[in-house]
Amino acid sequence: MVAQLETPSLNSTLDFPYSVEGIVQVFTSSHRSFFTSVMSQALRIAGQGTAVLVVQFLKGGIRQGQENPIRLGQKLDWIRCDLPRCIDTPHLDESETKSLQKLWQHTQKVVLEGQYSLVVLDELSLAIHFGLIAETEVLAFLDKRPNHVDIIFTGSQMPKSILEIADQITEIRRSHQP
Template sequence: MVSQVETPTFDAPRSRNLSVEGLVQVFTSFHRSFFTGVMAQAMRIAGQGTPVLVVQFLKGGIGQGYDRPMQLSQNLDWIRCNVVRCIDTPQIDPQEARSLLELWQHTRRVVEQNRYDLVVLDELSLAIHFGFIPEVEVLDFLQNRPRHVDVILTGPDMPEAILDVADQITELRRTHQP
């Protein structure tokens, strides 16, 4: 089922600058099981009419690449790496490495084209730590994205340079053992 919403329009005078600069938010945890909270936020924002892109760099297994996005609603595109498994180690084969880089390049391209107002980059810190995506490219992406675009980055052990440019850092932790 796909929901359809109508994006509100505001008749504000053009002489007033009403643009809002986008934020860089980091959600980090020692555990890899907090994506549902970030996804709920993305779905809520998409439901309000904002174009959202969710990119899962290390998840695979469902035949979904950047050229076959899932549309969870009218305003939410969800893409994964076109690999047959979930990546949890730095040892990957050349086809997986190529697919991951194509996904990163596609993500950069659609953000530069101003297609989305919120971009979620799931497990990006692991993609950086495993050496799949250079940290310097991520910093360049954050610096040069359209100014209104909000970016949410997730993953354990987010690099310090990315934390330094973040507007908000949320560290999720357990307070008890199950």
């Protein structure tokens, strides 16, 4: 969770013997319909005044892209890939591949600039599984991110390498048959 530290008064400063370090959380499931709980966490954090970015890599249909983010409140930016459809296959045409790569490059840039304290990477795991984004690039991105940035991965097919570095793993399971 995004750490927030308060000083006891406006005129005092505190020297902390440690630095606040961002964590990596994973929310995974065999089905693709559990994003609501992660989104409510992002809205709560943004409502407390922390800058949040939500990136949906495989959701399309509204031709949004990083040029047209949705702003929810003052602190939450929400971006979907600039695609005419949602992605459910590794077989993309050239324009879809370019759009996905453009969104990935934009995400890395704004995170490395320190614009956000919480970043939700929705279905990036499935994009990795489909071979659309290289797992090694994602791991390098995690290593380079500013220390204070919390990352939340959501999606099925979570790579073992991400599970191994995660500070928290939540597996959503259905207890009933539809």
